[in-house]
Amino acid sequence: MNHLIAPSVLAADFANLQRDIEMINKSEADWIHVDIMDGMFVPNISFGFPVVNAINKHAKKPLDVHLMIVEPDRYLKNFKDAGASGIIVHYEVCSNLHRTIQYIKELGCRAAVALNPHTPVLLLEDIIADLDQVLIMSVNPGFGGQRFIEHTYKKLKDIKELSNRLNPNLFIEVDGGVDAYNAAKLIEAGANVLVAGSSVFSSPDPSAAIANLKNPYSKSRS
Numbered sequence: 414m415n416h417l418i419a420p421s422v423l424a425a426d427f428a429n430l431q432r433d434i435e436m437i438n439k440s441e442a443d444w445i446h447v448d449i450m451d452g453m454f455v456p457n458i459s460f461g462f463p464v465v466n467a468i469n470k471h472a473k474k475p476l477d478v479h480l481m482i483v484e485p486d487r488y489l490k491n492f493k494d495a496g497a498s499g500i501i502v503h504y505e506v507c508s509n510l511h512r513t514i515q516y517i518k519e520l521g522c523r524a525a526v527a528l529n530p531h532t533p534v535l536l537l538e539d540i541i542a543d544l545d546q547v548l549i550m551s552v553n554p555g556f557g558g559q560r561f562i563e564h565t566y567k568k569l570k571d572i573k574e575l576s577n578r579l580n581p582n583l584f585i586e587v588d589g590g591v592d593a594y595n596a597a598k599l600i601e602a603g604a605n606v607l608v609a610g611s612s613v614f615s616s617p618d619p620s621a622a623i624a625n626l627k628n629p630y631s632k633s634r635s
C-alpha cells in the first residue's frame with residue numbers, strides 16, 4: 414500500500430481555518446487529522462463539534478478524528494454526524510473496547526485504536542482482526558510540536574508483524590513529531606499513514622511540506 418498523509422489541523426491557524434483546509438484540499442494529503450482533547454485524558458483542551466462541523470464544511474478529504482477523551486462512547490455518534498470518516502479511540506480509556514469498535518463500525522466509520530507510548534502493541538492481539546486502523550503515538554498525547562520518541566520504530570515493527578499475521582489490510586498510523594526526515598524510516602518500520610502537524614504548518618510552504626512527506630526518500634537523512 415502506498416503510504417497516506419494526514420496533516421493535523423491542531424497546528425493550523427484557527428483564525429484562518431478555511432484557508433488552511435483549502436490548502437490541504439489542494440495538496441497531496443489523503444486525510445485530514447482532527448485532534449479532540451478533553452482536558453481529562455490529556456492535559457489540554459482543543460475544540461469540539463462546532464469546529465469539526467466547520468472543518469467538514471470546507472474539507473474535500475476524509476476526516477480522521479482522533480479522540481483523546483475519556484468515555485468516548487458517549488460522543489461517537491456526534492463525531493460521525495460532525496463529519497468523521499474514521500474515529501480513533503484510545504486503548505487506555507476503553508474498558509469494553511470490542512463493543513466500542515463494533516459501535517464505530519455500525520456508524521459506518523473506519524474503526525481505529527490509538528496506543529500511548531507506554532502501551533504495548535501486544536495488547537491488541539485479540540482485537541486487531543476487528544480493527545481497520547491502529548494509531549501508534551510517537552509522543553505523549555496532548556500537544557503538538559513535541560519531540561519524537563525513538564522507541565516508536567520498534568512498536569511499528571511489532572504492530573506490522575501482528576498485522577501481517579492477523580490483519581494484512583490494517584492502516585498503521587503514526588502520530589507525533591513526524592517530519593520529512595523521519596518519514597522514510599517510519600514507513601520502512603511499518604507505518605502506512607503519517608500524521609504531521611508542526612512540520613506541515615510551521616513550514617513556509619505547507620503544501621510542499623506535505624509533498625515532501627508523500628515523497629520522503631530524497632529528504633531522508635538515513
Ligand code: DX5
Pocket residue numbers: 421423424446448479552553554555556557558559588589590591608609610611612
Ligand atoms: C498530539 C496529537 C497530534 C499532534 C501532532 O497529541 O495527537 O496529532 O497534532 O503534532 P506534531 O506533528 O506537531 O507532533
Ligand code: ZN
Pocket residue numbers: 421446447448479588608
Ligand atoms: Zn492526533
